[in-house]
Amino acid sequence: MGNLQRRVAIIGTGVGGLSQAIALKTKLGFEDFTIYEKGSEVGGVWRANTYPGCSSDVQIHWYSLSSDLYPYWNKSHGLQPEIQAYWIKLSKKYDLYPHIAFNTKVLSVEWDDAKQQYTLIAENVFSGKRMTSVAHVVISAVGILEAPKIPYEIPGVRSFQGPSFHCARWPGSVDLQNKRVAVIGNASSGAQFVPSVSEDPSVEVVNFIRTPTWFNTRPHIPYSENEKWIFANIPLAMRLHRAWIMFWFDLPTIVRPSDKTLKKRREAMTKYILDSTPSKYHAHMIPNYPPGCKRTVANSGFLASLHRPNVTLNFDGIAEIVENGIITKTGEILPFDVIVYATGFIGERYPMHVRGLNGTTIQSYYDTHGGPTAYLGTAVPDVPNFYFLAGPNSGTPTSTLFMEEVQVAYILQLIEPVLTGLASSFTVKASPTDAYNAKLHERISRSVFVHCHSWTRTNGTGKVFYPFPWPATVWWWWHRKPNWDHYVAVGAEKWVWARRTKAVKKALKCTAVLLLSWLYIRGSASRILHDMVVTKFLSKFTLRL
Numbered sequence: 001m002g003n004l005q006r007r008v009a010i011i012g013t014g015v016g017g018l019s020q021a022i023a024l025k026t027k028l029g030f031e032d033f034t035i036y037e038k039g040s041e042v043g044g045v046w047r048a049n050t051y052p053g054c055s056s057d058v059q060i061h062w063y064s065l066s067s068d069l070y071p072y073w074n075k076s077h078g079l080q081p082e083i084q085a086y087w088i089k090l091s092k093k094y095d096l097y098p099h100i101a102f103n104t105k106v107l108s109v110e111w112d113d114a115k116q117q118y119t120l121i122a123e124n125v126f127s128g129k130r131m132t133s134v135a136h137v138v139i140s141a142v143g144i145l146e147a148p149k150i151p152y153e154i155p156g157v158r159s160f161q162g163p164s165f166h167c168a169r170w171p172g173s174v175d176l177q178n179k180r181v182a183v184i185g186n187a188s189s190g191a192q193f194v195p196s197v198s199e200d201p202s203v204e205v206v207n208f209i210r211t212p213t214w215f216n217t218r219p220h221i222p223y224s225e226n227e228k229w230i231f232a233n234i235p236l237a238m239r240l241h242r243a244w245i246m247f248w249f250d251l252p253t254i255v256r257p258s259d260k261t262l263k264k265r266r267e268a269m270t271k272y273i274l275d276s277t278p279s280k281y282h283a284h285m286i287p288n289y290p291p292g293c294k295r296t297v298a299n300s301g302f303l304a305s306l307h308r309p310n311v312t313l314n315f316d317g318i319a320e321i322v323e324n325g326i327i328t329k330t331g332e333i334l335p336f337d338v339i340v341y342a343t344g345f346i347g348e349r350y351p352m353h354v355r356g357l358n359g360t361t362i363q364s365y366y367d368t369h370g371g372p373t374a375y376l377g378t379a380v381p382d383v384p385n386f387y388f389l390a391g392p393n394s395g396t397p398t399s400t401l402f403m404e405e406v407q408v409a410y411i412l413q414l415i416e417p418v419l420t421g422l423a424s425s426f427t428v429k430a431s432p433t434d435a436y437n438a439k440l441h442e443r444i445s446r447s448v449f450v451h452c453h454s455w456t457r458t459n460g461t462g463k464v465f466y467p468f469p470w471p472a473t474v475w476w477w478w479h480r481k482p483n484w485d486h487y488v489a490v491g492a493e494k495w496v497w498a499r500r501t502k503a504v505k506k507a508l509k510c511t512a513v514l515l516l517s518w519l520y521i522r523g524s525a526s527r528i529l530h531d532m533v534v535t536k537f538l539s540k541f542t543l544r545l
Helices: 015-028 080-093 188-197 225-233 237-254 259-276 279-285 362-368 400-419 430-445 472-479 493-544
Strands: 008-011 033-036 104-112 117-124 130-135 137-140 164-166 180-184 204-208 215-217 297-299 311-314 318-322 325-328 333-335 338-341 353-355 386-388 425-428 487-490
Touching: 008 015, 008 104, 008 130, 015 033, 015 080, 015 400, 033 104, 137 400, 180 188, 188 204, 188 297, 215 259, 225 237, 237 472, 259 279, 353 362, 386 400, 400 425, 400 472
Parallel strands: 008 033, 008 137, 104 353, 137 386, 164 338, 180 204, 180 338, 204 311, 215 297
Antiparallel strands: 104 117, 117 130, 318 325, 325 333, 425 487
16 A cells, blocks of 8 residues: 555544544554644644633533543533543544644645646645645545634724634633623523633623523533443443433434424423523523524523623624724623624635636535535535535534544545555545435425524525534434445546456355355255155054054
């Protein structure tokens, strides 16, 4: 394999990129790959998001790599430092650091069809020095939470003179003590850091809410030493625990709740929110869209923090941001020292230039199809040997890592013939891509996701580009092996011959098994008949004696 000089480029060292790299080493024994990382350490969102209170909002045992389960998690939901430490440990275990180009941002990826390879141009984020490299396969592991969204549509965003930042870029040097802090947005991230920063009574927090959010209770429950011992020492204990978590997460999508059940659930969530918040906010706290339309926020302290005297919710809307504060749509001028944006991410645009065949780029393909679009969330027509992890419509609120692990295994099957020299490239066809997305969006059109607007819908077209609307088990089933008829193979004569030879051998083996089984059954039947005749003759002969 080494003589073939086939190279793989992975963009991003988040959980997807690291999982793909580990699989290249352990499943294919392949070492000639580079992971490009614009940050200075691994972890992806768990490196970037260091805001106070940052944690997983799904059970941590379900958010662990299936090949490397960890029995010693401290709580049911892991905190950011613990999760990043876990991925750093795995990166060291599998010796990934020599493969990583840190502080290196990929600017462009362009396919050379004559050479059947990509040219990558990357830039050092500190020096600005650019470097060029080649790869035969490129795997995009930038995910959907790569580019934080600042609401520049609000007049005066750039005029504020104090510290202002997105919570996904929380500066370690910021000191909020004795400060008036404006928090814009109250979805998953905002609901995690507001309780943490407001623990200091000298910090006055005003949370601006444009659209209320559905909350459910999700306490962080510590694991006892006995539970950790069981996970570490009882065979299958952790896997059964994970299976139980997956079952409860996937059940609502497998068995659709009745309208009566959905009504009861909405009533229960409404009661939970109203019972947990001050009465002065009750008129504004209940969303006018159904639960599940946007990601339900795991309440691990946010609603309780609203009872603190230093926390205020503001529903008046923002008219303008000025040098020293915010002017609401009611005309009130509120002074602030710091503004923190918890306003989601830019998911509808691909963050770098990628060009394939016929001048097709990832973004031009998105634009032509009304927003992010891909085949099985993994491949795009006219872009050979280029694959997404956590691509369009590959997300669920509860099974992110599982979905990426499934993609990793699928991608390995697509790239193995290339890496072993049996093929040069594979490109997904347009027709199966269109058919898949027609089926997907027909399903989405009948789902709860179309009843509200969020950052996971494309501006203008309103296309829902993030959620996968079926159970996670369906995702696994569709990705268990490639449908090779949906791909165009180049330079794959050896691979086609190998597949045909394998198919013939398999058919001959099956035929041989069937023939031997038939002969065995026939022989057994003959012996049984023979034994019956002999036994009957002997019994008659014995009676005569």
